[in-house]
Amino acid sequence: MTESPNPAVIDTDTLTGEMHPIRRAVIALGSNLGERMYSLQGAVDALEDTPEVWLTGVSPVYETEPIGAPAGSKPFLNAVVTLDTTLSARTLLERAHAVEDAYGRERDVLNGPRTLDVDLIVVGDRHADDDSLRLPHPRAAERAFVLAPWNDLESDAEIPGYGTVAELLEKAGLDGVVRRDDLTLEVS
Ligand SMILES: Nc1ncnc2c1ncn2[C@@H]1O[C@H](COP(=O)(O)OP(=O)(O)OP(=O)(O)O)[C@@H](O)[C@H]1O
Numbered sequence: 001m002t003e004s005p006n007p008a009v010i011d012t013d014t015l016t017g018e019m020h021p022i023r024r025a026v027i028a029l030g031s032n033l034g035e036r037m038y039s040l041q042g043a044v045d046a047l048e049d050t051p052e053v054w055l056t057g058v059s060p061v062y063e064t065e066p067i068g069a070p071a072g073s074k075p076f077l078n079a080v081v082t083l084d085t086t087l088s089a090r091t092l093l094e095r096a097h098a099v100e101d102a103y104g105r106e107r108d109v110l111n112g113p114r115t116l117d118v119d120l121i122v123v124g125d126r127h128a129d130d131d132s133l134r135l136p137h138p139r140a141a142e143r144a145f146v147l148a149p150w151n152d153l154e155s156d157a158e159i160p161g162y163g164t165v166a167e168l169l170e171k172a173g174l175d176g177v178v179r180r181d182d183l184t185l186e187v188s
């Protein structure tokens with residue numbers, strides 16, 4: 001899924017006349033502090049309201065044991081969103097950070113409890129390798145809390161250089177990851 005469905009497809013910005021390719025992107029959401037569903041739903045709504053972003057899928061919600069987090073951290077709720085966008089990966093990252101900030105995200109402790117985490121997993125076939133932007137997300141391929149919800153949306157999707165979501169999930173296993181069918185993220 002990481003390639004544009006049709007690389008020739010372009011979107012024309014009618015105001016400026018500029019043309020940008022449409023790319024498919026995958027974003028992972030997480031929360032383990034405060035009203036977790038409120039924050040996840042807020043992120044979905046904010047992404048849906050973002051110009052030049054068109055949501056194509058919102059996964060089921062998973063409750064997951066914290067990985068690599070400080071002792072005593074509470075369980076996360078995690079979900080994945082797929083979208084088409086004409087935004088650049090950097091603009092999408094800025095938007096992700098703005099949405100985190102709007103939901104009170106603090107960044108004081110490494111992997112510390114967070115009201116909202118919005119991570120870019122893949123953006124088309126864009127490859128990036130600096131501290132401020134790494135694509136594909138370098139830890140996604142081993143994270144069941146990303147792979148399980150993504151697999152529900154598109155099991156044949158691929159993380160370039162790592163493998164298909166289904167294969168990677170098989171390797172990662174489902175320990176500590178439970179689907180919460182009583183919780184649903186709404187898309188309008
Ligand atoms: N693909 C990406 N998605 C989100 N942030 C990224 C990405 N690549 C690099 N970053 C950078 O990582 C920094 C830390 O982001 P953040 O605090 O969300 O990390 P984290 O979610 O705690 O940890 P992890 O990156 O392991 O998921 C940010 O400054 C951001 O610019």
Ligand SMILES: Nc1nc2c(c(=O)[nH]1)N=C(CO)CN2
Nearest residue numbers: 030064065066067076111145
């Ligand atoms: N279960 C779970 N563990 C995590 C998560 C997360 O979203 N879910 N995010 C992290 C840093 O992004 C670190 N550990």
